[in-house]
Amino acid sequence: MSDASTKPTIRTLARDLGLSATTVSEALRNHPRVNAVTRDRVRVRAREVGYHFNPLASSLLSEVRRKRLSQFQGVLAAVDLVEPARPSISGSYLRDLARGATDRAAQLGFKVERFSIGRRGLTIQRLDTVLHTRGIRGVLIMPAWQHPNFTQLNWTHFAGAYADYLIERPALHSVCPDHHRAMMSIMDHLETLGYRRPGLVLQRQQTDRLQRRWDAGFLAHRESRGIEPIPLLVPEKLEREAFQAWFRKHRPDVVIGHSAEIVDWMTACGAHVPHSHGFCCLNIGLNSAPCAGIDLQPYEIGVHAIELVIAQIHHNSYGIPDVPCTTTVPCRWVDGPTLPTSPIGRPAS
Structure with a gap:
């Protein structure tokens, strides 16, 4: 004793x-x-x-031992869901996010491997077995279009993070764009350019999966400025006919939305973008055609998300967190041909 x-x-x-x-x-x-x-x-x-x-002391000693042996510290998993309903245009966003995670992990001595679950991929039970057998203890869950459920993973073995808004099954730490702040910045910028009748166009799933942060920012800014209200267009599926009926009836001078295809629909209604009307894209990475709008910075989200996973490993923080926290990454404004670069009616300086 x-x-x-x-x-x-x-x-x-x-x-x-x-x-x-x-x-x-x-x-x-x-x-x-x-x-x-x-x-x-x-x-x-x-x-x-x-x-x-003392997990910090243990982590420091482990770091010393690792550096004596090798800079390589292990493998991390980036888990993606195979979802038939997910728009194909989201592929570029996921690639940039995965690239940011992979690059940053390599700088910190880790290798990231991609795993797919769902149709044509692994089951979650099989993924749990694979990760456990290979000694992979860090899991980054990639953004999902629907509501993911990873409760069947044995989280006592893993440190995890979600690269999107907080998921509930289970609730993990998350890293994601700051959509609400981005919308407020967009509205400020459009107001500076001289637009007074902004209209917001979203598909239902695009706003619901973000807990309505896009429209919340839009409505909050509009109310604070006393801007003439134009009804939001939020259908289950955005189609040309419904958009053009909304556009002709409510006459917004600038449209905020995701798809560059909206510019063609506006043009067919007689708009001359960017001279008579403007279009602001909520995610320029989704479109091959150049647009003015915001870059959600998926590469940086991948960087910060994988750092969060690695930090938990270094602190021996495995399992579902008692208090899941969300880290937001600011969006970046990008000029483009669908908006003027100087206020409407004023010559460029």
């Missing part, structure tokens, strides 16, 4: 329990190599003798 006058250590715990110091250390870090019975036994004994595990 440990001497009560001696401060308990991992070595004294190991001696008391008849285990190796490595097993005790891994049990205190909730490592999956140690079975649940042994982990509980170690933790009970640690409480009895007053041992307090």
